[in-house]
Amino acid sequence: MKKLESIGIKRLDIILIAIYIIIAIGLFFLTFLSSDIKGDFVEIYLDNKLWARYELPQKGYKDISVIGKGKNIVRISSEGVCIIESSCSGQFCVHQGCVNDSKTVITCLPNGLLVQIVGRENDDIDMVSY
Numbered sequence: 001m002k003k004l005e006s007i008g009i010k011r012l013d014i015i016l017i018a019i020y021i022i023i024a025i026g027l028f029f030l031t032f033l034s035s036d037i038k039g040d041f042v043e044i045y046l047d048n049k050l051w052a053r054y055e056l057p058q059k060g061y062k063d064i065s066v067i068g069k070g071k072n073i074v075r076i077s078s079e080g081v082c083i084i085e086s087s088c089s090g091q092f093c094v095h096q097g098c099v100n101d102s103k104t105v106i107t108c109l110p111n112g113l114l115v116q117i118v119g120r121e122n123d124d125i126d127m128v129s130y
């Protein structure tokens with residue numbers, strides 16, 4: 001009886017360890033893949049100066065009013081970033097649509113606004129250069 005009990009506990013331990021390893025690997029790949037696909041932060045520049053920095057939300061969206069020379073409403077979401085409303089005459093920034101990678105920037109020249117997505121790697125470089 002004692003032998004059987006100890007074997008039972010060992011099996012349970014192995015199963016638990018296996019589950020922990022699977023969860024750990026899964027979490028590692030999830031964070032690795034998600035950080036590789038797109039940047040993590042949105043930087044908003046007004047007149048070439050960093051005005052604000054926001055973390056991209058995991059779900060849903062957040063609207064930010066940027067008031068400088070004019071007014072822009074910047075929407076950040078898990079899908080990316082876009083300007084949804086602007087006081088400028090051309091509305092080019094609104095028509096530019098959403099951006100979800102760090103290679104493209106959205107600009108509103110009349111209002112002196114620039115919006116871009118930056119990854120964590122870029123973030124580290126910025127920290128050093130400041």
Ligand SMILES: [Zn+2]
Nearest residue numbers: 086088093108
């Ligand atoms: Zn504009």
